[in-house]
Amino acid sequence: MSELQLSTTAGVLYTLDRMTTSDVELMLGVKAGDDACFEALLARYRTPLVVFLYRMVRDRAAAEDLAQEAFLRVFRARASYAPDAKFTTWLFRIAANLALNWLRDGRRRAQELSLDRAEEDERPALDLPDTGATIEQRMLERERALRIREAVAALPEKQRAAVLLHKYQDLDYGEIARILGCSQSALKSLLFRAYETLRVRLSAEVAAPGKGR
Amino acid sequence: MNCQRIESALLAVLDGRATAAEKEQAAAHIAQCADCARRMESLRDAWNALDHLPAIEPSPLFDARLRARLAEEAVAPRPRWFAWPLAHLRLVALAAGLVAVTAVWLSVRPAAVLPTPAREQSQQDFAVVKNLPILENYDVLSNFDALTALPGAQQDASQAQPME
Ligand SMILES: [Zn+2]
Numbered sequence: 001m002s003e004l005q006l007s008t009t010a011g012v013l014y015t016l017d018r019m020t021t022s023d024v025e026l027m028l029g030v031k032a033g034d035d036a037c038f039e040a041l042l043a044r045y046r047t048p049l050v051v052f053l054y055r056m057v058r059d060r061a062a063a064e065d066l067a068q069e070a071f072l073r074v075f076r077a078r079a080s081y082a083p084d085a086k087f088t089t090w091l092f093r094i095a096a097n098l099a100l101n102w103l104r105d106g107r108r109r110a111q112e113l114s115l116d117r118a119e120e121d122e123r124p125a126l127d128l129p130d131t132g133a134t135i136e137q138r139m140l141e142r143e144r145a146l147r148i149r150e151a152v153a154a155l156p157e158k159q160r161a162a163v164l165l166h167k168y169q170d171l172d173y174g175e176i177a178r179i180l181g182c183s184q185s186a187l188k189s190l191l192f193r194a195y196e197t198l199r200v201r202l203s204a205e206v207a208a209p210g211k212g213r
Numbered sequence: 214m215n216c217q218r219i220e221s222a223l224l225a226v227l228d229g230r231a232t233a234a235e236k237e238q239a240a241a242h243i244a245q246c247a248d249c250a251r252r253m254e255s256l257r258d259a260w261n262a263l264d265h266l267p268a269i270e271p272s273p274l275f276d277a278r279l280r281a282r283l284a285e286e287a288v289a290p291r292p293r294w295f296a297w298p299l300a301h302l303r304l305v306a307l308a309a310g311l312v313a314v315t316a317v318w319l320s321v322r323p324a325a326v327l328p329t330p331a332r333e334q335s336q337q338d339f340a341v342v343k344n345l346p347i348l349e350n351y352d353v354l355s356n357f358d359a360l361t362a363l364p365g366a367q368q369d370a371s372q373a374q375p376m377e
Contacts, residue, residue, distance in 0.1 A: 042276065042279070046271050046275060046276070047270065047271055050269065050270075050271040050275070051268045051269060054268070054269050055266065055268075060269060060272075063269070064271060064272060064275055064278070067271070067275070068275070068278060068279045068282055071279055072279070072282055072283065072286070075283065076286075141265070144262075144265060145265050145266070145267050146267075148262050148263065148265055148266050148267075149266060149267055152263070152266060163263075166228065167228075167260070167263050172230070173230075185221075188220070188221050188224055189220070191224055192220045192221070192223070192224050195224070195227065195256055195259060195260065196252075196256070198259040198262075198263070199252075199255040199256050199258065199259035202258070202259045202262050203255055203258075203259075
């Protein structure tokens with residue numbers, strides 16, 4: 001009953017400027033029952049979450065399914081939400097666990113099958129910007145993107161998660177360590193090993209710089 | 214300083230989070246270690262190459278599917294959140310029933326006993342008013358159900374796929 005009254009208040013409050021409202025404020029709005037706040041969080045993190053999960057599991061349908069599951073879990077847990085940690089740390093922790101579990105379960109499935117499917121699934125999904133480059137240039141760009149993807153995909157799962165969170169999300173070492181459930185120093189060595197592996201795998205790729213653009 | 218102990222500083226230089234001390238450490242080591250100088254260079258190439266890692270856009274049906282899943286939970290017994298508006302709907306019905314009964318009773322009874330039931334009734338009216346936003350929530354829920362019908366078939370397909 002009191003939740004309801006809070007929700008109306010929150011509704012008025014958060015419709016004012018939802019774009020600049022902090023994640024924590026939005027999540028407190030969700031906790032108070034304001035659907036608009038959930039929508040705002042969804043709008044903010046839908047794409048980063050789907051992209052992160054896609055790069056983890058390499059399966060578009062699975063990535064979307066897992067992202068939805070992550071949002072569902074946030075919604076289910078809203079009543080016990082306490083703003084003691086950064087929202088993204090929580091969200092990506094849920095997502096990373098979902099991805100790692102999915103991959104672990106997947107090892108029992110026919111893996112090659114799903115990889116083939118990912119390959120096929122993704123061909124049109126390579127969103128290389130149309131920079132007015134020639135067809136050859138674009139083919140090279142595409143080739144390059146595929147090789148980078150292969151190199152990232154070949155990383156051990158936890159290293160891959162660490163790199164994806166470190167390179168593409170605005171998270172510091174402490175936050176990533178919390179997401180992956182390890183110490184900061186363990187994370188740093190995990191990251192360094194991952195980048196070492198990548199640099200070796202991509203050295204053929206980057207041996208010819210200046211190409212492309 | 215040995216090459217392994219400098220890794221943390223190299224990493225921080227790579228991602229641009231190095232403190233002044235780390236920058237100095239890394240620079241000093243690189244200046245006198247050709248291996249690490251090369252290593253740092255190719256690390257930077259790899260770091261930049263990652264800018265070209267392919268991404269995807271969520272499908273246009275992403276939100277609709279998520280809402281359908283939220284609505285599914287609403288009808289399932291599990292979550293308390295979507296269950297309580299329905300529980301309160303019953304309260305609303307109960308309150309409305311009481312109001313009706315009281316009204317009938319009042320119309321039959323002599324006016325002398327009015328004060329007490331009048332207060333009761335106003336409380337019941339207040340209960341109904343207080344529950345109105347819940348009814349709005351219920352409308353939202355119903356709309357979620359409408360969305361279920363829209364992407365339903367495809368949603369089932371996409372959920373089934375990863376389980377193959
Ligand atoms: Zn060295």
